[in-house]
Amino acid sequence: SFYFNKHFEKNAGFDILYHNMKHGQIATKELAEFVRERAAIEETYSKSMSKLAKIASNGSPLGTFAPMWDVFRVSSDKLALCHLELMRKMNDLIRDINKYSEEQVKIHRKTKEEVIGTLESVQSLQVQNTHLQKAREGYHSKCVELERLRKEGVPQKELEKAELKSKKAAGSFAGSIEKFNRTGRDFEQKMSESAQKFQDIEEAHLRQMKLLIKAYSHSIEDTHVQVGQVHEEFKQNVENIGIENLIQKFTDQKGTGKERPGESQKDKTISPGIAFLFYWIEKEGNFYSSDSDFDDDEPKKFHIQIRPVASSNRSNSAANEMELKATVGALTLPPNRAVRGLSRGPSPISLSTQESWPVAAAITEYINAYFKGGEHNCCLVKITGDLTMSFPAGIIRIFTANPNAPVLSFRLVNISRVDHFLPNQKLLYSDPTQSDPDTKDFWFNMPALTLHLQREAELNPQASYYNVALLKYQVSSQDPGRAPLLLSAECQRSGTVTRVSLDYHCCPATAPANQLTSVQVLLPLDHTATDLQCQPPASWNAEERRLLWKLSNLSPTNHRSGTLCASWQCLEVPRGPPPSLAVQFVGSGASLAGLDVKLVGSRYRMSLVKKRFATGKYMAGCSL
Secondary structure (H helix, E strand, C coil), X not given: CCHHHHHCCCCHHHHHHHHHHHHHHHHHHHHHHXXXXXXXXXXXXXXXXXXXXXXXXXXXXXXXXXXXXXXXXXXXXXXXXXXXXXXXXXXXXXXXHHHHHHHHHHHHHHHXXXXXXXXXXXXXXXXXXXXXXXXXXXXXXXXXXXXXHHHHCCCHHHHXXXXXXXXXXXXXXXXXXXXXXXXXXXXXXXXXXXXHHHHHHHXXXXXXXXXXXXXXXXXXXXXXXXXXXXXXXXXXXXXXXXXXXXXXXXXXXXXXCCCCCCCCCHHHCCCCCCCEEEEEECCCCCCCCCCHHHCCCCCEEEEEECCCCCCXXXXXXXXXXXXXXXXXXXXXXXXXXXXXXXXCCCCCCCCCCCCCEEEEEEEEEXXXXXXXXXXXXXXXXXXXXXEEEEEECHHHHHHHHCCCCCCCEEEEECCCCCCEEEECCCCEEXXXXXXXXXXXXXXXXXXXXXXXHHHHHHHCCCCCEEEEEEEEEEEEECCHHHCCEEEEEEEEEECCEEEXXXXXXXXXXXXXXXXXXXEEEEEECCCCCEEEEEECCCEEECCCCEEEEEECCEECCECCEEEEEEEEECCCCCCCCCCCEEEEEEEXXXXXXXXXXXXXXXXXXEEEEEEEEEEEEEEECXXX
16 A cells, blocks of 8 residues: 555655654564563573572471472462573564664665755756746736736826736746656655665564564463463472471471380490591482582481590490480581472473473364344354464473383363364374264374474574474364354344444353453445434444444343444435444354363373463344
């Protein structure tokens, strides 16, 4: 579209378009500053989480609750790393923005040189316009003077002299008009070329800015997924540390023995010949991959020196034994903070072969529907869906190092309404003889999956996770209960006046707990429509000849129904079919087909299932 060419034809338009181009540099710098501020926020948050992890590491080692502080510390450390990684991504994005800013300056300099001819033409047109105005005023004054002399009856010689001046002024005026028109034609040609050049630059600028914003959005989205995984890990760790485990841990560390008071101690005396006592605590295996407290490989050694016995006199042996017991008893050994039996869940930083491996899934659906005029319970519904699975980058290393990695299997449930499945045959197997009509199992071709993920990693080595399209499915129905928003439209015509109304009602059977957002209703009108009236008010797009209503979020419990009306007048009595209305909306948290996905087996764990839907062609025909 030639927007700039059509709307900036006057000579003042060049100055506006040129300065608008320069404003693009300001926008780029402001975007860089915004991202820089976001990076600073993430850095501050990361440091705060590190401080919180330190507080957890300083938690009291006393009592049965002590091992739980490790769960808090590990989770806080990982959250700090997540936000630190986001800060690094923001800094990388700032470098990309600055690089674009430098390229932008070069483009603007080159453009300035290319449009200098248009600027000169603008200036020339302004000069010629000034000359034209002066010539017009001169010619007008000479004509007025000539008329005055004729009325006063001045001598013929003086009258001829005035006529000569008038003709000369007329010639000068005609010459100015010709020069102005010639300069104007040159300006129009150059301005048209420059306007298109300015628009091309703006379109390229906006595309680049949107790409930068997309990178910004993806970085934040990746971090949110990682943070969600850390929280899921924290929840699993808390669940997996049973009360009995904590009690037993405390008993093992602090127990004073099973002997009852009063039992003979004669066989338990310590030889008075002891001069030194060494106590070693061998550090257990590193359970937490990110624990800085357990990074060294040397065993921790506690060296306890006992004062040598002065003599071998047996009468002092009891006293020496009591002193030795008192010395050893005064030592407080730190608790073993690596609690065995924890299931750490997914880690956004690294994965190990000892833990369950996390994956995530997304169900995305598009709903098409057509409601017959005036009957919301008479409709055709078609839902198409996609299932995508997301794998963390760390799992590729595990698959590559383990050619016989456990097979990943998943089950689709509530599939009775699905008409057709189209699985990714390069990656998935299924059992066509499966008898349960409400479930369907699939399992991966693991070598093919590993190869696919390796190729994705080669294309985008910096990604923290990779999405794999698994299958498509389709649902067809004439049940209005499959449609989240029921529609009923009517059209009334009286002569040249047309009135259209639309009743809408949120259907609780489809997604009872979910809102429909970004709801819009569009109504196309005849090109001769005038005297337009709408209730509630709608925006009018004159170029596309359509009305647009933007509605607030809809749900079965809040703003569940309403009515839209519009009337207009045409030049002639309309004879064609009544118009149809189009509706658009999006939603999340539910599958309109009722579909769900679960993993089969315990080696992998589903960390997140994201469900969302949007409209395709969602139409309501009008009854007359």
